[in-house]
Amino acid sequence: NAGVTQTPKFQVLKTGQSMTLQCAQDMNHEYMSWYRQDPGMGLRLIHYSVGAGITDQGEVPNGYNVSRSTTEDFPLRLLSAAPSQTSVYFCASSYMGMNTEAFFGQGTRLTVV
Amino acid sequence: GDSVTQMEGPVTLSEEAFLTINCTYTATGYPSLFWYVQYPGEGLQLLLKATKADDKGSNKGFEATYRKETTSFHLEKGSVQVSDSAVYFCALTLTSQGGSEKLVFGKGTKLTVNP
Numbered sequence: 001n002a003g004v005t006q007t008p009k010f011q012v013l014k015t016g017q018s019m020t021l022q023c024a025q026d027m028n029h030e031y032m033s034w035y036r037q038d039p040g041m042g043l044r045l046i047h048y049s050v051g052a053g054i055t056d057q058g059e060v061p062n063g064y065n066v067s068r069s070t071t072e073d074f075p076l077r078l079l080s081a082a083p084s085q086t087s088v089y090f091c092a093s094s095y096m097g098m099n100t101e102a103f104f105g106q107g108t109r110l111t112v113v
Numbered sequence: 114g115d116s117v118t119q120m121e122g123p124v125t126l127s128e129e130a131f132l133t134i135n136c137t138y139t140a141t142g143y144p145s146l147f148w149y150v151q152y153p154g155e156g157l158q159l160l161l162k163a164t165k166a167d168d169k170g171s172n173k174g175f176e177a178t179y180r181k182e183t184t185s186f187h188l189e190k191g192s193v194q195v196s197d198s199a200v201y202f203c204a205l206t207l208t209s210q211g212g213s214e215k216l217v218f219g220k221g222t223k224l225t226v227n228p
Contacts, residue, residue: 004156031214042202042220043157058215090156098145098206098214099164104156 002026006091006105013081013112021076021108023091029103030096032074036060036087037107043090049074050096081112115140119203119219126193126226134188134222136177136203144205146170146179146186151200151221160188160201193226200224 007022025032033048045058049068063085065077074093078085088109094102120135138144145164149157161170166181175190186203203219 033216035218040220043218045215045217048215092157092216096214098208099162101159101162102149102157102216104158106154106156 004091004093004103004105006089006108008108009106010109011111013078013110015081015083015112017081019078019081021078021089021091021110023074023076023105024072025074025091025093025103026072027093027103028071029093030071031100032068032091032093033058033102034064034066034074034076035090035092036085037090038087046076046089078110081110083112086110086112115144115205115207115215115217117203117205117217117219119201119222121220121222122200123223123225126224128195128226128228129192130226132188132190132193132197132224134201134203134224136186136188136219138184138186138203138205140184140205140207142207144207146177147204147206147216148175148177148186148188149202149204149218151202153199157202193224195226195228198224198226 004025034046035043047066049055091105092102094100116139147162148160150160151157161172163170163179169178177188200221202221
């Protein structure tokens with residue numbers, strides 16, 4: 001049982017480069033989301049999706065794009081990387097509903113130089 | 114807006130000590146409350162949850178009670194082990210104005226337990 005799979009685990013980018021962080025889940029969850037984790041800031045929501053074809057912005061969406069063409073996949077795109085985007089990124093998925101457990105991937109550590 | 118405030122870390126304890134990590138929340142509705150734990154190098158995983166006032170969540174010797182009157186959800190464990198060393202996040206879920214749920218996290222508290 002794979003759960004939530006994120007790739008890559010580590011990435012170094014140069015300022016201005018673009019890349020896509022991949023996230024896939026095999027639990028048929030409707031809800032998927034992306035967070036960034038920075039020291040002293042906890043987890044901050046970047047974008048989320050409540051189903052295929054539906055996405056919305058979270059707390060810190062600037063500089064990131066998402067799409068949800070299938071239930072399973074929710075990629076996060078950095079259009080033009082900046083040093084301020086150096087962070088650890090987590091993808092999460094869950095069933096809809098306030099009481100449900102969120103399942104997290106193992107994270108992608110991104111450094112922008 | 115809706116938010117979670119938890120005690121600043123880091124917290125360092127000796128094995129078998131009592132643990133309390135304070136968590137309070139601000140919410141316009143009636144949230145569900147969670148504690149997630151992050152072990153070194155891993156993603157977050159659910160530790161326990163409570164969905165209504167006076168509910169007590171418990172798991173692996175950890176407990177937390179949903180206190181509506183004090184808007185709190187403090188995490189406790191009577192006797193910590195070295196293996197409990199991790200970062201602990203208090204969180205809540207609410208239904209947003211658009212109708213979808215959002216999971217809001219506190220900043221996390223790093224716990225180190227020494228043998």
